[in-house]
Amino acid sequence: MSLLVIGTVAFDAIETPFGKTDKIVGGAATYASLAASYFYNNVKIVAVVGDDFPQSEIADFENHNINTEGLQIKEGEKSFFWSGRYHNDMNSRDTLATELNVLADFDPIIPEAYQDCEYLMLGNLTPQVQQTVIKRLKNRPKLIVMDTMNFWMDIALDDLLETIKMVDVLTINDAEARQLSGEYSLVKAARKILTMGPQYLIIKKGEHGALLFHEDKVFSAPALPLAEVFDPTGAGDTFAGGFIGYLAKVGSINFNNMKNAIIFGSALASFCVEKFGTEKIKNLTQEEVSARVKEFVNLAQFEIEL
Amino acid sequence: MSLLVIGTVAFDAIETPFGKTDKIVGGAATYASLAASYFYNNVKIVAVVGDDFPQSEIADFENHNINTEGLQIKEGEKSFFWSGRYHNDMNSRDTLATELNVLADFDPIIPEAYQDCEYLMLGNLTPQVQQTVIKRLKNRPKLIVMDTMNFWMDIALDDLLETIKMVDVLTINDAEARQLSGEYSLVKAARKILTMGPQYLIIKKGEHGALLFHEDKVFSAPALPLAEVFDPTGAGDTFAGGFIGYLAKVGSINFNNMKNAIIFGSALASFCVEKFGTEKIKNLTQEEVSARVKEFVNLAQFEIEL
Numbered sequence: 001m002s003l004l005v006i007g008t009v010a011f012d013a014i015e016t017p018f019g020k021t022d023k024i025v026g027g028a029a030t031y032a033s034l035a036a037s038y039f040y041n042n043v044k045i046v047a048v049v050g051d052d053f054p055q056s057e058i059a060d061f062e063n064h065n066i067n068t069e070g071l072q073i074k075e076g077e078k079s080f081f082w083s084g085r086y087h088n089d090m091n092s093r094d095t096l097a098t099e100l101n102v103l104a105d106f107d108p109i110i111p112e113a114y115q116d117c118e119y120l121m122l123g124n125l126t127p128q129v130q131q132t133v134i135k136r137l138k139n140r141p142k143l144i145v146m147d148t149m150n151f152w153m154d155i156a157l158d159d160l161l162e163t164i165k166m167v168d169v170l171t172i173n174d175a176e177a178r179q180l181s182g183e184y185s186l187v188k189a190a191r192k193i194l195t196m197g198p199q200y201l202i203i204k205k206g207e208h209g210a211l212l213f214h215e216d217k218v219f220s221a222p223a224l225p226l227a228e229v230f231d232p233t234g235a236g237d238t239f240a241g242g243f244i245g246y247l248a249k250v251g252s253i254n255f256n257n258m259k260n261a262i263i264f265g266s267a268l269a270s271f272c273v274e275k276f277g278t279e280k281i282k283n284l285t286q287e288e289v290s291a292r293v294k295e296f297v298n299l300a301q302f303e304i305e306l
Numbered sequence: 307m308s309l310l311v312i313g314t315v316a317f318d319a320i321e322t323p324f325g326k327t328d329k330i331v332g333g334a335a336t337y338a339s340l341a342a343s344y345f346y347n348n349v350k351i352v353a354v355v356g357d358d359f360p361q362s363e364i365a366d367f368e369n370h371n372i373n374t375e376g377l378q379i380k381e382g383e384k385s386f387f388w389s390g391r392y393h394n395d396m397n398s399r400d401t402l403a404t405e406l407n408v409l410a411d412f413d414p415i416i417p418e419a420y421q422d423c424e425y426l427m428l429g430n431l432t433p434q435v436q437q438t439v440i441k442r443l444k445n446r447p448k449l450i451v452m453d454t455m456n457f458w459m460d461i462a463l464d465d466l467l468e469t470i471k472m473v474d475v476l477t478i479n480d481a482e483a484r485q486l487s488g489e490y491s492l493v494k495a496a497r498k499i500l501t502m503g504p505q506y507l508i509i510k511k512g513e514h515g516a517l518l519f520h521e522d523k524v525f526s527a528p529a530l531p532l533a534e535v536f537d538p539t540g541a542g543d544t545f546a547g548g549f550i551g552y553l554a555k556v557g558s559i560n561f562n563n564m565k566n567a568i569i570f571g572s573a574l575a576s577f578c579v580e581k582f583g584t585e586k587i588k589n590l591t592q593e594e595v596s597a598r599v600k601e602f603v604n605l606a607q608f609e610i611e612l
Contacts, residue, residue: 218531297612299524304566
């Protein structure tokens with residue numbers, strides 16, 4: 001029984017109003033697997049890098065008990081690279097460069113030892129590749145969580161819709177929910193998207209928190225108000241990784257556990273944005289995570305007797 | 307012991323993507339006093355209208371146990387009129403017309419019977435007039451809540467800052483908090499504003515809920531996700547009225563009661579936007595209000611044991 005994370009392991013170069021980085025390690029699978037590792041000790045990744053990817057970074061995964069057998073290293077090729085500049089509001093950004101490199105023909109090979117996968121996190125990636133992973137697992141996982149983005153709605157909508165049909169939980173942001181459904185109201189958007197396959201929909205709203213929709217139920221999770229948001233890169237991936245990692249730990253899928261999973265995911269995401277790249281979420285203690293979750297409890301809880 | 311609401315009682319003409327109205331009754335004091343009346347049965351208003359204001363609307367206040375002795379009716383003059391058009395996102399709007407009329411030289415006279423005021427709601431109005439009301443009360447109320455808007459920051463900042471010094475709770479939206487403080491981060495904005503006088507700051511974020519700041523504490527209240535937002539006019543006033551009405555009812559000012567007051571205010575505001583003008587909040591039952599508050603509890607509550 002394991003939690004499999006698929007997605008990019010890559011280099012980013014990031015500019016924010018607070019500074020800029022050289023090439024640093026990023027990628028959806030990087031953030032999601034690190035986040036999940038705080039809750040669950042059998043996380044495995046499937047991803048691809050070039051021979052430019054530092055061995056020390058692979059060692060960091062292993063230090064977090066993340067199995068890297070499924071991390072393909074392509075000799076003579078380069079890792080995926082993305083570069084972007086955030087605007088002052090930190091909610092919007094311009095892409096300065098995208099170099100697919102090894103990602104251009106990524107074939108997600110699932111090691112035999114990964115066939116015990118019970119929880120599957122499909123990090124943001126070509127929907128076709130996400131789908132291939134589902135098909136290559138001999139047993140359908142107990143829970144499949146899929147993250148995606150507007151880019152795939154623009155250029156691969158049919159593939160995307162086909163993949164969405166196969167998953168249990170979809171995580172997208174508010175603009176993407178509107179684009180995918182054609183509805184402005186998030187309630188109407190959610191109703192439509194819940195007919196497309198997933199039983200659960202999480203709409204991420206950045207500094208405004210997240211909404212969870214399931215059947216006729218809805219849960220609103222706050223985001224922690226932060227004095228400084230240093231770098232939002234990877235926050236969504238970290239959220240998703242913390243979310244599924246918590247569910248893998250508790251081992252039971254229901255609306256109440258999903259609500260808690262969103263709080264744990266949000267807590268990890270709130271750390272992620274406090275430093276550039278993975279710096280913060282690589283070096284957390286369980287005490288720091290618990291204290292942060294407690295902050296969320298204090299932030300959101302109230303007592304009304306009716 | 308009473309709750310005094312000061313603000314506009316006026317006419318609005320509203321266009322939204324869902325339709326448009328002729329002149330209908332609106333105004334900050336209208337919405338706030340109606341909202342407060344669901345929780346507290348000794349609400350009094352100070353406002354001014356012209357002789358064009360329908361007697362039936364004044365009777366409606368009285369049907370809600372709202373004392374209208376302080377509602378001045380100026381013979382031969384016209385009531386304040388505002389007309390606006392909402393954009394598709396319902397968060398932004400254009401003002402089409404503003405006719406001050408009776409508001410141009412409004413002198414807020416406090417009837418002697420109003421001197422028992424313990425809770426004072428300063429609805430959005432010229433800061434100078436808000437301040438005059440505070441000064442004309444012989445005893446400083448137990449709680450003064452002030453609503454204002456960016457317009458006064460633009461044209462009457464000094465008066466505004468002087469009035470803010472005199473209040474306990476300030477309610478503004480996120481853009482206004484940024485404008486007033488010069489800080490983009492709402493946490494930093496709140497820290498600054500809490501040095502300007504108020505002990506409590508409520509930042510309203512529309513469809514994203516509201517934040518309450520007090521000392522080093524923060525509370526995040528959700529907004530109810532709605533399938534249809536018909537007309538946002540008056541939602542902020544309704545929120546403020548429900549907020550102070552609930553506090554007047556419980557009679558004790560502390561952070562926990564403030565949190566609950568925000569939930570009750572948010573519940574009433576969620577009704578307000580479901581119809582044009584005051585139609586919905588004029589005709590609620592206590593059962594409907596309780597059921598809506600229960601929806602907020604279900605929306606926001608989770609149980610994490612650490």
